[in-house]
Amino acid sequence: MSSTPSPDALLGPADVRELAAALGVRPTKQRGQNFVIDANTVRRIVRTAEVRPDDVVVEVGPGLGSLTLALLEVADRVTAVEIDDVLASALPATIAARMPERAGRFALVHSDAMHVTELPGPAPTALVANLPYNVAVPVLLHMLDTFPGIERTLVMVQSEVADRLAAAPGSKVYGVPSVKANWYAEVKRAGAIGRNVFWPAPNVDSGLVALTRRTEPVKTTASKSEVFAVVDAAFAQRRKTLRAALAGWAGSAAAAEAALVAAGVSPQARGESLTVEEFARIAENRQARPADSTDSSDTEESGLQ
Numbered sequence: 001m002s003s004t005p006s007p008d009a010l011l012g013p014a015d016v017r018e019l020a021a022a023l024g025v026r027p028t029k030q031r032g033q034n035f036v037i038d039a040n041t042v043r044r045i046v047r048t049a050e051v052r053p054d055d056v057v058v059e060v061g062p063g064l065g066s067l068t069l070a071l072l073e074v075a076d077r078v079t080a081v082e083i084d085d086v087l088a089s090a091l092p093a094t095i096a097a098r099m100p101e102r103a104g105r106f107a108l109v110h111s112d113a114m115h116v117t118e119l120p121g122p123a124p125t126a127l128v129a130n131l132p133y134n135v136a137v138p139v140l141l142h143m144l145d146t147f148p149g150i151e152r153t154l155v156m157v158q159s160e161v162a163d164r165l166a167a168a169p170g171s172k173v174y175g176v177p178s179v180k181a182n183w184y185a186e187v188k189r190a191g192a193i194g195r196n197v198f199w200p201a202p203n204v205d206s207g208l209v210a211l212t213r214r215t216e217p218v219k220t221t222a223s224k225s226e227v228f229a230v231v232d233a234a235f236a237q238r239r240k241t242l243r244a245a246l247a248g249w250a251g252s253a254a255a256a257e258a259a260l261v262a263a264g265v266s267p268q269a270r271g272e273s274l275t276v277e278e279f280a281r282i283a284e285n286r287q288a289r290p291a292d293s294t295d296s297s298d299t300e301e302s303g304l305q
Contacts, residue, residue, distance in 0.1 A: 010039040011037070011069065013037040016037045019094065023087075025064070027199070027200055034198040035198065036067060037198065037199045039066075045067060046067075048190050048191060049128045049153075051074045051075050051128065052075070055077075057079070057124065058124040058126070058128075061113070062080035068080050072095070072106060073099075073102075077121060078107075079109060081111060082108065083111065083112045083113070085110075089110075113143065114139060114142055116142075116146065123147065123149040126153065127150045129154075130156040133157065140155055141180055141184075144181075145184070145224075148213075154211075162209045164177045170273055179276050182276045185213050185214055186212045186214065187209060189209060189210075190208040192207050192208070218276055221284050229249060229283070234270075235272075238271055238272060242269050242270060243260065263281035263284070264278075265281070265282060
């Protein structure tokens with residue numbers, strides 16, 4: 001491994017503003033851009049993520065490079081995925097200027113993270129990112145699904161989204177993101193982040209969410225898309241009983257009840273009380289129906305029901 005980077009390699013408030021000014025960058029709400037300007041915060045994120053010297057880390061939305069530099073201090077390699085043209089073109093130069101001894105360990109992918117299906121170099125073992133609030137859930141689920149080698153994930157998201165991702169069955173905020181994230185991993189809240197460490201300061205609080213990949217997948221004969229179709233249907237009308245909410249998915253309320261009973265789930269229950277394993281059992285017990293054209297794609301993964 002290369003020599004340890006100098007203590008002043010990370011970006012501070014003045015560095016971030018100067019770099020942004022030089023690039024003509026003004027953070028946009030459209031892309032949820034809020035740049036971290038506090039070196040202690042990015043180092044805390046790296047510690048909380050338990051990044052190791054042998055990790056290959058993928059970062060989504062690196063922005064000006066605040067977290068990227070902190071990751072490079074510790075990880076073996078870092079691959080950053082950036083959609084913004086200006087930010088993507090500038091980041092390699094920032095890494096080379098501030099951490100030249102680690103520049104060879106950095107790679108940039110200029111793309112929309114939702115469209116990334118492969119990354120250069122070794123497969124990633126960890127995902128660490130300050131995710132744009134407006135796309136946090138679909139990006140997280142896409143990355144976990146696309147790169148099964150990601151064992152540990154730490155994402156900074158809007159506090160409300162963090163609560164939803166980490167919610168347990170029975171919680172008022174338990175919903176689609178909670179169940180789908182739990183399909184891949186054990187999920188927990190891992191801390192809060194104040195607004196004053198960002199530029200510009202957001203109007204919402206932020207939270208850290210830690211995800212540890214399941215050592216064994218959910219045991220089911222149903223496919224992920226089949227299970228997720230049940231989840232989407234259950235929470236599309238979350239105030240209804242599952243017998244009613246799953247009627248469209250099953251073909252009728254009676255068919256929904258039959259699937260629920262066979263799965264050992266009360267037809268009067270609601271989606272917010274079920275574990276991912278119970279959703280999987282329901283999916284397993286759906287009876288085929290003629291001209292079945294249900295598309296159980298993941299287009300609703302971003303829903304925050």
